[in-house]
Amino acid sequence: MNRTPLILVTNDDGIHARGMEALISVTRRFGDVVAISSREPMSGMSHAITIKVPLRVKLVSKEPGLTCYVTNGTPVDGVKLVFNSLSDRKPDLLLSGINHGSNSSSSVLYSGTMAAAMEGAVNHIPSIGFSLLSYDPDADFTASGRVAEEVIRHVMEQGLPDGICLNVNIPALSSEEIRGIRICSQANGYWKEEFEKRTDPNGAEYYWLTGFFHNREPENGGTGTDEWALKNRYVSVVPINTDLTAYDVLEKMKSLEFAQTGKHE
Amino acid sequence: MNRTPLILVTNDDGIHARGMEALISVTRRFGDVVAISSREPMSGMSHAITIKVPLRVKLVSKEPGLTCYVTNGTPVDGVKLVFNSLSDRKPDLLLSGINHGSNSSSSVLYSGTMAAAMEGAVNHIPSIGFSLLSYDPDADFTASGRVAEEVIRHVMEQGLPDGICLNVNIPALSSEEIRGIRICSQANGYWKEEFEKRTDPNGAEYYWLTGFFHNREPENGGTGTDEWALKNRYVSVVPINTDLTAYDVLEKMKSLEFAQTGKHE
Numbered sequence: 001m002n003r004t005p006l007i008l009v010t011n012d013d014g015i016h017a018r019g020m021e022a023l024i025s026v027t028r029r030f031g032d033v034v035a036i037s038s039r040e041p042m043s044g045m046s047h048a049i050t051i052k053v054p055l056r057v058k059l060v061s062k063e064p065g066l067t068c069y070v071t072n073g074t075p076v077d078g079v080k081l082v083f084n085s086l087s088d089r090k091p092d093l094l095l096s097g098i099n100h101g102s103n104s105s106s107s108v109l110y111s112g113t114m115a116a117a118m119e120g121a122v123n124h125i126p127s128i129g130f131s132l133l134s135y136d137p138d139a140d141f142t143a144s145g146r147v148a149e150e151v152i153r154h155v156m157e158q159g160l161p162d163g164i165c166l167n168v169n170i171p172a173l174s175s176e177e178i179r180g181i182r183i184c185s186q187a188n189g190y191w192k193e194e195f196e197k198r199t200d201p202n203g204a205e206y207y208w209l210t211g212f213f214h215n216r217e218p219e220n221g222g223t224g225t226d227e228w229a230l231k232n233r234y235v236s237v238v239p240i241n242t243d244l245t246a247y248d249v250l251e252k253m254k255s256l257e258f259a260q261t262g263k264h265e
Numbered sequence: 266m267n268r269t270p271l272i273l274v275t276n277d278d279g280i281h282a283r284g285m286e287a288l289i290s291v292t293r294r295f296g297d298v299v300a301i302s303s304r305e306p307m308s309g310m311s312h313a314i315t316i317k318v319p320l321r322v323k324l325v326s327k328e329p330g331l332t333c334y335v336t337n338g339t340p341v342d343g344v345k346l347v348f349n350s351l352s353d354r355k356p357d358l359l360l361s362g363i364n365h366g367s368n369s370s371s372s373v374l375y376s377g378t379m380a381a382a383m384e385g386a387v388n389h390i391p392s393i394g395f396s397l398l399s400y401d402p403d404a405d406f407t408a409s410g411r412v413a414e415e416v417i418r419h420v421m422e423q424g425l426p427d428g429i430c431l432n433v434n435i436p437a438l439s440s441e442e443i444r445g446i447r448i449c450s451q452a453n454g455y456w457k458e459e460f461e462k463r464t465d466p467n468g469a470e471y472y473w474l475t476g477f478f479h480n481r482e483p484e485n486g487g488t489g490t491d492e493w494a495l496k497n498r499y500v501s502v503v504p505i506n507t508d509l510t511a512y513d514v515l516e517k518m519k520s521l522e523f524a525q526t527g528k529h530e
Contacts, residue, residue: 049375050309055460076375080474188508198319206320206321207321243451245506247450
């Protein structure tokens with residue numbers, strides 16, 4: 001039976017973000033859309049789930065081919081709600097974004113956008129997270145919408161390996177300026193945090209998290225990394241594992257098994 | 266110069282959790298301890314960071330060899346605060362836990378305990394997360410304390426590869442019942458959520474997140490997985506990657522590079 005594909009669209013910037021609007025608009029060309037987003041922006045929420053407070057869900061709009069919900073939960077809560085309660089069938093594809101701001105390199109670990117995509121992959125649904133390298137709420141999503149369309153078409157035709165999702169980052173450039181799409185590895189980098197320490201009107205100290213990204217890759221090496229691709233005007237696509245096992249170090253660690261615990265057997 | 270090692274201890278169950286108390290007590294045998302925890306339990310917070318509200322930090326106690334802080338932030342916020350603001354030197358080791366409840370298989374993705382350990386690994390600090398398979402706040406941490414001591418000793422002697430941390434899960438058994446330590450892969454499993462739908466006194470619907478773990482590994486296969494080890498009374502140790510790139514699928518996806526975007530060049 002050839003049904004219209006059902007596609008789940010979510011993000012971590014909230015339901016009114018232009019990036020989500022752009023992604024929904026592209027996605028409708030491929031199938032029926034069920035969209036869910038958090039009532040408030042949830043950047044940096046990573047794979048957080050809500051255990052301590054009840055989850056609320058509100059149906060925002062419903063028209064042929066498009067149903068939109070908001071929730072007080074995190075991006076991953078939203079994905080779980082659609083998988084388990086809000087849809088009578090399992091989505092064929094999960095798309096997250098288009099995020100306002102980069103999720104390249106180790107930012108994938110903190111990203112609510114990518115956590116939603118990883119949640120899809122854990123549930124055996126082909127999933128893609130999209131991010132535009134601009135934090136501007138009024139950013140132009142024309143070029144990134146075209147990139148998204150191309151990647152979505154590829155994944156709908158070819159599928160994705162089980163447990164793998166894609167982390168797609170797009171330079172904030174026009175379609176003409178973007179040089180192509182590169183399949184990349186995650187650059188070795190980290191956020192060097194500097195906390196801004198302030199004093200409130202009551203004399204108590206507090207901190208704001210701030211900081212900047214530090215790339216550990218060599219300047220002219222790391223040509224296969226997402227950071228290199230983005231700096232060189234390419235779209236970066238990193239296939240992301242939800243099995244976090246470091247298989248290459250697993251064998252080397254076997255010596256630990258011959259240690260003290262259990263030696264009484 | 267042979268300085269006393271500085272060891273950062275954190276968790277996601279809050280400063281008063283018995284598991285953290287047990288871990289601090291073991292850790293003090295290895296060096297000076299700086300401990301930080303969240304004011305409230307942060308289970309399921311994953312790698313979330315706090316951007317929207319200011320972070321508060323309180324020095325709870327200070328004695329020779331042990332300094333304790335609490336914060337309103339997440340476990341990862343706490344780790345970042347120690348790395349950047351609260352300590353005058355970089356910790357030599359990061360320990361997280363002992364968590365009240367399992368973080369095996371895909372639970373590693375949701376776990377605040379393991380996110381703290383991953384944050385350490387991203388920052389090039391040997392890091393280990395410990396979890397006991399009991400949610401009981403009064404659980405007995407005697408055996409898991411011994412296991413922790415053994416794994417800590419191994420890591421302090423041997424180190425860990427860059428960007429890798431350990432996910433250690435411990436059966437809720439006595440030292441005599443535990444059969445040994447196994448180096449494992451992350452079992453292929455997921456949480457099958459069932460939301461409990463209720464109606465509040467005002468007639469509005471809400472959901473509680475609940476659910477159960479589903480192991481996709483074959484019953485008698487999967488002998489190398491953490492789930493198998495734990496079911497068979499072994500401690501499971503999974504080396505965890507903070508580079509999430511799926512290198513084995515990277516090559517296969519190169520065809521995507523020859524697609525439409527950039528073909529105008």
